[in-house]
Amino acid sequence: MSTTWLPCGTYHQNYAEDQSLWQTKFIKGKMILLFAILFMGIPLFADSYWLSVCNTIGYTILGALGVQLLIGFCGQVTLGHAAFLAVGAYTSTLLILEIPWPQALMDFGIAYPLSIVIAAITAGIVSVIFGLPSARVKGFYLILTTMAAQFIIVDFIITQYVSQIGGRGQAFSIPPEAIKVGPFTIDSDIKVYFMMLTIVILCVTLVVNLLRSRVGRAWVAIRDNDISADVMGINVIKYKLLAFFVAGFIGGLAGAFWISNLAAISPEHFPWFWSLWLVGVILIGGVGSIHGTIFGSIFMVVVMELLQFAVMPLADSYPKLLMDFLFIKEAAFGLAICAFMIFEPNGLSYRWWQIKNYFNLWPFSY
């Protein structure tokens, strides 16, 4: 990890130490503290409302992680990621609802985890199908084919056809007792929270480690210059499609996880707005940085909640505001993206890096 500054007197004595993810005792301590806060602190002190905010943050992180992988590390701009989230969510829901699971599997809570895995793989495969044009087209043309994915999958296939399966009408309601992981029925915010935490940590670890491997280096090479990557012997098409698969996989995971938090899913949960929102999140957090994904998600979700706090008290005197909040949110999001692009094009993670550097180099920070 190139951004890690080793303090004086720290030496690497073997290859394993050089390659380790957490290189110093300080970082190890920091991470343990972080885990302690995540697993013990927040569940202890947060009330139901803030837990649900945390869950939204986790969902945003999962969605944005795939987008970050594609845009930030492989250079393939995607504006249709919500489609893959939708594929994951719908696959998982349909598997739970339509397949007559043996009672034993339901009792041991295997059905839902199994459906998550299948949903993630399905979403990955669908993502690869819509990534196929990336073999031929680049830049804006590719952006439009990913946009096409959104309109074709969500607005057409899911709205018109998938929603008809089983004759339930537009929204699929999910019986709460069907969402069961092992012995736990996921029916409260706190359980969703722990599930979210597990999945987010697994996915972030997966992506961080992928990026340190041969695959990740190939992706970065393709991002920086696909022709020179090709010349260096990287199979560009294979790695691009692999990036689409992993991104779709994580997206499907996110969608399949999110149904545990929703009582019912409908195509309105995965609008084009959400695809653009995810891209906005990584741009605000910082392109090409895992930290950025997380910071961006936290920032966007918390800011929108705060906006709600700011607007809601006014709603008593202006009842129209309550209805208009959605529009205000949309306009604020748009303005936030513009402002970030213009004034802070490197994103929040760059600011974080600067602050960290300041303290690492203190008192001689020149």
Add this chain to the structure above:
Amino acid sequence: MELFLMTITTGVMVGGIYALVALGWVLIYKCSGVLNLAMGELTLIGAYVSLTFYQMGVPFLLALLLSLIIGFILGILTERIFLDRLIGQPVLTVIMVTVGLSFFFKGIIQLIWGTDTRVFSPSVFPLKPIIIGPLIIGQVYLWSFIAAIILLCIFVCFFKYTRWGLAMQATADDEMAALSLGVSARFVYAAAWAIAFMAAGVGGTLLGNINGLNVSVGYLGLLVLPAVVLGGLNSVPGAIVGGIVIGILQNLSGAYLDRYFPGGVKEVAPFVFMAIFLLFKPHGIWGWERIERV
């Protein structure tokens, strides 16, 4: 057969409007290299402004003219406030600023005008359809098409014969050379945005006349994206042909495919067609094939 002919004519006429909006898009791209995803919202703004004036009792043509003026001002403001600072930034940054702009505009539009469908009342164009041989054409379509064609001609003349138009052509062709010949690039960018706003405004007004005006008209504005991709991003004739092709395709798929795939075929068909088309011709019909060097 009659159905086929009717769909084709309707398609050509709606396509004329798309062509007009697509022209504005291509103009921005050619002059300043900005890939604008806010086109749908630009159509909405123009349409709502002219609708507001029309409801206030202003004659339609005057309302259209007023919306053009407001579009001109808004275009210059947008360029000056948002896009001017982004010259030389990566493509994704600029694209996302236009996405941000589209959200901003959409939020503001919905805040001001709400989400209900509004119609131009009393209707601008007579409701009685015109019958030419076997064809029955709504007057709205016909007049929209004529208006779009007239405006397209005006734009083309503007680029060919006026000083501003020539400056814009020069900048689009080679910015460096244009700068050294004394063309102000900043002026050209602003003019491109102003013209795009105006073109989109007229397109939006015409589209709003056909089926009433609500936020989903912005989606029709988004259809210019497949149109310009089909024609090739940096080709003005490509934009016009692409717009008309998309109009025809949309109506044909609405008429014929709807039986087999009920639902929103009409809305997605242009995108499906575009995605397949790109697989065979990755740069559109007349787009420049950039030779890439490391």
